[in-house]
Amino acid sequence: MSNTVDINVHHVTRVEGHGNIVLRARDGKIEKVEWQVPEAPRFFEAMVRGRPWSDIQTIVSRICGICSITHSFAGTKAVEDALGIEVSKQADKLRHMTHYAEYMQSHILHVGYLAVPDLLGAKSVVPLVATHGDAVKTVIRLHRAANEWSDWLAGRTTHPVTIKPGGFSRNFSDSEVREWKARLEKEVVPDLKAIAGVVLSLADKLPAFERPTEYMALTHPDYYTYYHGKITSTDTDEEVDIHEFERVVNEYVSPQSTAKWTKWHRDSYAVGALARFNNNADQLLPLAAETAGKLGLKKGCGNPYMNNVAQVVECVQAVEHALQLMDELLTAGLKEETLPDVKVRAGEGVGCVEAPRGILFHRYVFDKKGRCERANICIPTNQNHANIQKDFEALVPGIIDRPQDEIRLMMEMLVRAYDPCISCSTHYLDVEFV
Amino acid sequence: MAIKLFKKAALKKWVDSLIAGGRVFGVQAKGERFAFGPLEKAADLRLDYDVTILPPKKYLQPQTEDLVKFSKGGGYESVIDSEPFVLLGVHPYDMAAINQMDAIFLKDGEVDTHYKARREAATIVACDVESPSENVFAGCMGTAVVDKGYDVLVTAVDGGYVVETASPRGEKLLAAAGEVPDASKKDMKKRKAVQEKNRKRLRKHELKGEPLGLPCLLGKSENHPVWEEKARLCYSCGSCNLVCPTCYCFDVQDDTDWTLESGRRYRVWDACLLADFAAVAGGHNFRKERAARFRHRYYRKGKYIPEKIGEIACVGCGRCITACTAKIANPVEVYNRLTEGC
Amino acid sequence: MSKPRLAIFDFACCEGCQLQIVNLEEEILDLISLVDPVEWREAISDQSDTYDIAIVEGSITRPEDEERVKKIRERSKVLIALGACAAIGGVNKLKNNFDMDDVKKCVYGKDADLPHLNTAMTKAVDEVVPVDFYVHGCPIDRDEFKHVVKSVALGKKPNIPVYPVCVECKLRENVCRYEFNELCLGPITRAGCGARCPSNGSWCFGCRGLAPDPNVDAAKEVMDKYKKTVDDLRDRILLFNSKQEHADV
Amino acid sequence: MGDNGKDIYLPAAAEVVRVEQMTKQEKFFEFRLASGKPLGHMPGQFAEVSLPGIGEAPISISSSPTSGDTFEMVVRQVGNVSGAMHRLEPGDEVGVRGPFGTTFPVDGELKGRDLLFICGGIGLVPVRSAINYVLDKRGDYGKVTVLFGAKTPGDRLFVDELAALDGREDVEFLETVDDTCGEKWNACVGVITMLFEKIEVSPESTTSIICGPPVMYKFAIMGLHEMGFTDDRIYVSLERRMKCGVGKCGHCQINGLYTCQDGPVFRYSDVAEVREAI
Ligand SMILES: Cc1cc2nc3c(=O)[nH]c(=O)nc-3n(C[C@H](O)[C@H](O)[C@@H](O)COP(=O)(O)OP(=O)(O)OC[C@H]3O[C@@H](n4cnc5c(N)ncnc54)[C@H](O)[C@@H]3O)c2cc1C
Ligand code: SF4
Ligand code: SF4
Numbered sequence A: 001m002s003n004t005v006d007i008n009v010h011h012v013t014r015v016e017g018h019g020n021i022v023l024r025a026r027d028g029k030i031e032k033v034e035w036q037v038p039e040a041p042r043f044f045e046a047m048v049r050g051r052p053w054s055d056i057q058t059i060v061s062r063i064c065g066i067c068s069i070t071h072s073f074a075g076t077k078a079v080e081d082a083l084g085i086e087v088s089k090q091a092d093k094l095r096h097m098t099h100y101a102e103y104m105q106s107h108i109l110h111v112g113y114l115a116v117p118d119l120l121g122a123k124s125v126v127p128l129v130a131t132h133g134d135a136v137k138t139v140i141r142l143h144r145a146a147n148e149w150s151d152w153l154a155g156r157t158t159h160p161v162t163i164k165p166g167g168f169s170r171n172f173s174d175s176e177v178r179e180w181k182a183r184l185e186k187e188v189v190p191d192l193k194a195i196a197g198v199v200l201s202l203a204d205k206l207p208a209f210e211r212p213t214e215y216m217a218l219t220h221p222d223y224y225t226y227y228h229g230k231i232t233s234t235d236t237d238e239e240v241d242i243h244e245f246e247r248v249v250n251e252y253v254s255p256q257s258t259a260k261w262t263k264w265h266r267d268s269y270a271v272g273a274l275a276r277f278n279n280n281a282d283q284l285l286p287l288a289a290e291t292a293g294k295l296g297l298k299k300g301c302g303n304p305y306m307n308n309v310a311q312v313v314e315c316v317q318a319v320e321h322a323l324q325l326m327d328e329l330l331t332a333g334l335k336e337e338t339l340p341d342v343k344v345r346a347g348e349g350v351g352c353v354e355a356p357r358g359i360l361f362h363r364y365v366f367d368k369k370g371r372c373e374r375a376n377i378c379i380p381t382n383q384n385h386a387n388i389q390k391d392f393e394a395l396v397p398g399i400i401d402r403p404q405d406e407i408r409l410m411m412e413m414l415v416r417a418y419d420p421c422i423s424c425s426t427h428y429l430d431v432e433f434v
Numbered sequence B: 001m002a003i004k005l006f007k008k009a010a011l012k013k014w015v016d017s018l019i020a021g022g023r024v025f026g027v028q029a030k031g032e033r034f035a036f037g038p039l040e041k042a043a044d045l046r047l048d049y050d051v052t053i054l055p056p057k058k059y060l061q062p063q064t065e066d067l068v069k070f071s072k073g074g075g076y077e078s079v080i081d082s083e084p085f086v087l088l089g090v091h092p093y094d095m096a097a098i099n100q101m102d103a104i105f106l107k108d109g110e111v112d113t114h115y116k117a118r119r120e121a122a123t124i125v126a127c128d129v130e131s132p133s134e135n136v137f138a139g140c141m142g143t144a145v146v147d148k149g150y151d152v153l154v155t156a157v158d159g160g161y162v163v164e165t166a167s168p169r170g171e172k173l174l175a176a177a178g179e180v181p182d183a184s185k186k187d188m189k190k191r192k193a194v195q196e197k198n199r200k201r202l203r204k205h206e207l208k209g210e211p212l213g214l215p216c217l218l219g220k221s222e223n224h225p226v227w228e229e230k231a232r233l234c235y236s237c238g239s240c241n242l243v244c245p246t247c248y249c250f251d252v253q254d255d256t257d258w259t260l261e262s263g264r265r266y267r268v269w270d271a272c273l274l275a276d277f278a279a280v281a282g283g284h285n286f287r288k289e290r291a292a293r294f295r296h297r298y299y300r301k302g303k304y305i306p307e308k309i310g311e312i313a314c315v316g317c318g319r320c321i322t323a324c325t326a327k328i329a330n331p332v333e334v335y336n337r338l339t340e341g342c
Numbered sequence C: 001m002s003k004p005r006l007a008i009f010d011f012a013c014c015e016g017c018q019l020q021i022v023n024l025e026e027e028i029l030d031l032i033s034l035v036d037p038v039e040w041r042e043a044i045s046d047q048s049d050t051y052d053i054a055i056v057e058g059s060i061t062r063p064e065d066e067e068r069v070k071k072i073r074e075r076s077k078v079l080i081a082l083g084a085c086a087a088i089g090g091v092n093k094l095k096n097n098f099d100m101d102d103v104k105k106c107v108y109g110k111d112a113d114l115p116h117l118n119t120a121m122t123k124a125v126d127e128v129v130p131v132d133f134y135v136h137g138c139p140i141d142r143d144e145f146k147h148v149v150k151s152v153a154l155g156k157k158p159n160i161p162v163y164p165v166c167v168e169c170k171l172r173e174n175v176c177r178y179e180f181n182e183l184c185l186g187p188i189t190r191a192g193c194g195a196r197c198p199s200n201g202s203w204c205f206g207c208r209g210l211a212p213d214p215n216v217d218a219a220k221e222v223m224d225k226y227k228k229t230v231d232d233l234r235d236r237i238l239l240f241n242s243k244q245e246h247a248d249v
Numbered sequence D: 001m002g003d004n005g006k007d008i009y010l011p012a013a014a015e016v017v018r019v020e021q022m023t024k025q026e027k028f029f030e031f032r033l034a035s036g037k038p039l040g041h042m043p044g045q046f047a048e049v050s051l052p053g054i055g056e057a058p059i060s061i062s063s064s065p066t067s068g069d070t071f072e073m074v075v076r077q078v079g080n081v082s083g084a085m086h087r088l089e090p091g092d093e094v095g096v097r098g099p100f101g102t103t104f105p106v107d108g109e110l111k112g113r114d115l116l117f118i119c120g121g122i123g124l125v126p127v128r129s130a131i132n133y134v135l136d137k138r139g140d141y142g143k144v145t146v147l148f149g150a151k152t153p154g155d156r157l158f159v160d161e162l163a164a165l166d167g168r169e170d171v172e173f174l175e176t177v178d179d180t181c182g183e184k185w186n187a188c189v190g191v192i193t194m195l196f197e198k199i200e201v202s203p204e205s206t207t208s209i210i211c212g213p214p215v216m217y218k219f220a221i222m223g224l225h226e227m228g229f230t231d232d233r234i235y236v237s238l239e240r241r242m243k244c245g246v247g248k249c250g251h252c253q254i255n256g257l258y259t260c261q262d263g264p265v266f267r268y269s270d271v272a273e274v275r276e277a278i
């Protein structure tokens, strides 16, 4: 063993904003292996101070362009919690449906535009147009459907306008719901099945790397949740109330990162699709469970590269549950609702939802005029940073003999498997434009 | 021409049969307000509406309307929309406005082929006002009742609707209703009473003096302080123009597909209150001041267009009063100020 | 004629505007047929590159980013500011209403002084270098983006509205938000979004920036008519238009 | 006018026959309609010139109808259409609608009268059509005086034709520049109204035609008044923002008047009292 490696990926492409990989090894001895995050900090927690409760969603949505709906929900739920605002059953169902639009959009982007080309050894989706035209078209069709779904419910694809404390700013009609139900059934479900087939045919190409990991997720007694519930992890049977989230995330500042890092029972934990799956797989709806089975995804999986497979399963779950909710809405018939009058008061609230890439927490304290005094926002990508570092430390010794390019690729693929808030930095964009 | 009395159910049946037979646009509720839109079923039609947010002109001169298309090697080609449609529930003041649009687009100077095609494709069912809107003053402008332009006129009276056809096209439309009894003398009297009442009650604002005195009044009011006073609060948002049934100014733009060689030229509603409406190359703006633009609108309604077509170009629908967020666009207030002098 | 070379760069932002480009779906291929994208992320090391068109997304929040955007400007013929963060500073400018040390302490506590957490007053791109064209909005409107790119390729000035959102709101036949007792910034905000928020039952919060020569004085007086205060107006303007010209209410 | 079933917004194809750079900002174009027919204009009129994807702009017709089947224009590069026109080459195609608007009454009341043309800068472009028309039918008119003012010597349009005018016995021609900008210049320096002192015209028998930048009108008209001209003996050609050219779009309105239909050529007495005109 005499491999000398010097990898310094300054701003890994195809990941969110700015992340660096540093690996230095002399004669097979690892001197430094680091995942660094030098993203320009944006200080949202500072910026929301002094803003009225009614602005929270508008501001925090802008934390992330790809999971803006999730941030809107976390922020809005925290406001509702603090000010005691009720949300109707109908609005709650519509919110779940809105959330699922984002899931589809985000997961498809990640799986379709990033993971699949990686697994096919293609540099991007572009060469696949020639070799796998149908699959590419299917991915694009799904992505478009997800965006239009979000346009419909959230008012736009990114940065929703309809989500307000207490419900929605507009009403939806039976015929709109019926139209979408038909589209999901006729177009989206078959397309998802097709994509699952593509992923299945490639699943054996995923690196077989396992590391025992703590997986944290939201859990709910009634359903595979992304929206309501309590915090749990694969290391515990405890279900922690979301109001105590600081107790489980244990944030700290790492010198490698402008983003804060987190830990619970171990040095690090993972969040995201695989984490949700590992905690809640028993609650998957039939088609989603069937898809997981076909793809060989089993509860207890410790391979971070399998996150992509879990994402496919979750897309199916999202659509399946949306269809269920649509049926329920149509059976009851959609009612015209107006937003509740909000009695402004001092208060503190927490909102917690699952973003496509993991559990997300927002906490706000409002003064008696309903202005924000303090905020604490803990985003999923930050919760994964430490785990990526630990994965690196476990992965690299086993592959240090391989050629530098291969090591580099496997490290990059690992980062990408976590889908660290990737929005614009996927394969699709990156390679297509080189 | 026929005059029938429809019971509510018969009217509904007739409207449903029209919907089955082609494109029908009718007045429907939009929250607390009303709007013309594609009608899916007669039950959605609200002939008892007060006023629609936008006037029905949007079907004759749509917000955006393709004029010509072009393609590489193919040069320019006209785009004409002549697909027939029925417009259900046009109030008299809006009908009067359409009559004015006809004068501008079909009679004054060159004929606008695009407007003409749509106008000829339209079968207009007018209806007398059942519920006056909060700002209507059609009664003052002589447009509370209208006697021309439409194909069918519907008037809600006690016990049903008096439906009168006024053109062969209207006759044809009515034929779809099947057997309906003629209106009796008594029904006709009731209709007259409704119209008389409307002349009196569509006056939520009272214009001092006769509308036809406006050109003369404006002729001597160019320097009246009211223009500055009101325009101080003007957002230059054009809302007063855009909701107006007699405003028809437009902008023209080109748009291409990704080849950059094929595309369309379209017109889109413009508004003379907008800051750059009269701006030209070199940065000169012929109506740079808010007050100048504000004044221009009232002159256009009360003097310039009347000098062209012989009718006051304000039909008293009151939409601009409602639409103006700054609450300065009430024509009656403005004209009355002029009447009072400085 | 060879295709114009296009490069895209991001600074402090949520990257939602770039996502709108991805959301063009199949049309991305059309875009590529028109321009030749030579750089999408800064990962390309070749600093001597020049671009016909540089698209810059995000606000400038650190001294080192100022230097970076200056370099980009030097290397590009046309520079387009993409989205509210780049065009007006956007929501990032809320930060400028506080003291920078306080901002850092608020988020990072005792670690606030670590060098990599440094931050400065947020700037829009045109506060650092000249900008040729703007694609406004948070996020941008896909159709407007297409229009701007096509216009630049055609050699014409894009037609970006200078009038307020109310125009498009009227064209969409919405019920005015003031009738719902809401404070809408439509009358002083630059149109171009198709009045997206009022069309979805919400007030405009001004993400496209103030319209040129907005009548803010009128807005102040008008508040009274709707039982709102100048403070309410200021609050709403600050959200996306902190430290803009005309925004000092 | 009236309804001939023709789409008034549909441009006809015309081919670029000749392009010449005139000044830094202005280019000269000669066009021929694809139909081969003459445009059918009279001096003072304009046409809407189209480039697909770019748009349309109203441009004056600079040639006299007496000069054959082609027509000529001069375009200053200021924006989209004008900018794209500057990229045209012979053989390229444009769309043309028109001619539109009123004309200098060369066949009407100008006949038999003395004529005083006052042109500032690009204002020469529409007036050139009338000047050439008059010169082609020289016998029909009395004394002809042409005054031309440019910003600098480099901004002068139709340099050769100006020289030819200068050389003609039957035309009095005077010109000035605001600033020589260091160039060689033998004629007058100063604003165009300075030339008024140097000419001899009889206001009773003369009609004046003015075209120039917006600021010029006021001063030129003041000068003419001092010389004894009455408003009905003055013609002006005005410019406004225009979108349709056919009196529908509303943009070119000067109070109640439409520049595209009632103008661009106006008898000054018809607009003297119109607030927004001059
Ligand atoms: C009757 C008539 C005759 C004419 N004859 C000639 C002629 O012979 N030769 C000639 O060169 N020109 C002539 N013009 C002027 C010409 O039509 C204009 O300069 C213009 O329409 C050119 O079009 P464009 O597309 O190049 O400019 P545009 O792209 O429309 O812009 C022109 C200029 O106006 C500014 N502008 C555009 N829109 C606005 C706005 N909304 N607000 C503020 N400024 C704006 C632009 O910034 C630019 O500087 C004539 C005009 C008229 C009305
Ligand atoms: S609606 Fe009112 S504020 Fe807007 S342009 Fe008209 S007068 Fe001005
Ligand atoms: S809702 Fe807002 S944008 Fe729409 S008209 Fe009212 S003030 Fe203008």
Ligand code: SF4
Residues within 6 Å of the ligand: C137, C138, C165, C189, C190, C193, C194, C195, C196, C197, C198, C203, C204, C205, C206, C207, C208, C209
């Ligand atoms: S309505 Fe206002 S806030 Fe909404 S998208 Fe348009 S400019 Fe932005």
